[in-house]
């Protein structure tokens with residue numbers, strides 16, 4: 001296994017891990033899940049999005065079955081993504097698949113059904129030659145990175161540093177509810193508060209939680225989206241851990257959590273951004289970059305889901321979540337023709353890959369992957 005080296009999202013990609021959708025059978029709807037996906041579950045008011053939930057969710061755990069056809073089609077699309085990357089000459093690694101009928105996992109005072117290591121961008125941050133496992137905010141994802149342990153072990157054996165951020169206890173009181181309580185969503189509408197956390201003998205107060213996908217990596221500069229105190233603590237940990245070599249720029253509430261359906265760097269000087277306002281939310285030195293903004297998503301490009309049976313977890317902007325293979329070549333969901341055309345007009349080579357159910361499983365190609373080897377180094381793109 002060659003050495004781990006990944007400082008950015010756009011220099012030539014040599015090795016990547018592609019998530020697995022095997023045996024994705026359902027979601028555990030407990031307080032951690034409801035809070036994390038709050039914005040899409042409750043805040044998005046549009047006639048083609050999921051209607052708001054009617055019952056308070058705090059403290060409850062309810063399993064929500066995903067229709068077999070959607071799970072199978074997702075699996076097909078993810079396997080095709082892995083094959084497309086391999087076809088481009090990139091070494092592709094895979095997590096362990098979640099076994100069928102896997103037993104629930106448990107923490108102090110809670111139990112949850114595990115989900116497969118699909119959106120692997122979320123719970124790990126690769127910074128250069130270091131693997132940093134980030135503290136999960138969703139209970140059912142608590143052990144997800146263990147499915148990546150064989151790959152991480154191989155990189156460790158080849159010399160990588162391997163770090164785990166402090167693990168949260170994830171009691172109901174661990175969560176800072178302020179974002180869910182007091183913001184208009186990034187999609188415009190107000191959100192409904194999630195109330196009524198249950199006390200636990202294991203309460204430790206508000207904990208550090210930060211997903212790798214909240215971090216935009218640009219060599220020695222990191223842009224970290226912070227929306228509430230769980231994130232503030234995570235960003236603080238990261239700054240202390242990395243010391244002064246890195247510049248950790250915090251951006252306030254660009255998104256509820258993940259940044260990668262808001263803004264992605266396509267090459268030095270060029271961002272792909274959800275809307276024009278993203279420029280003003282970025283750290284000052286990055287505002288002079290070009291921001292390419294795709295046309296508004298076309299409602300007709302998404303499968304039609306059942307308002308009550310199918311849980312929509314992402315916004316219609318999810319196709320912005322592309323994966324760059326190098327500074328000229330981008331893997332794009334072929335179903336998103338507006339974006340394909342725009343990137344071609346901007347001079348990129350687009351590799352179209354099918355991804356049908358991007359609204360049901362929380363991610364696109366950037367989320368499903370973790371680039372472990374790109375040729376770029378610890379550059380200063382701001383000078």
Ligand SMILES: NC(=[NH2+])NCCC[C@H](N)C(=O)O
Pocket residue numbers: 040119121122213258259260261313314315316317318321362363364366367
């Ligand atoms: N790394 C990820 N899982 N990113 C996906 C973010 C999706 C975002 N919450 C949206 O609704 O568009």
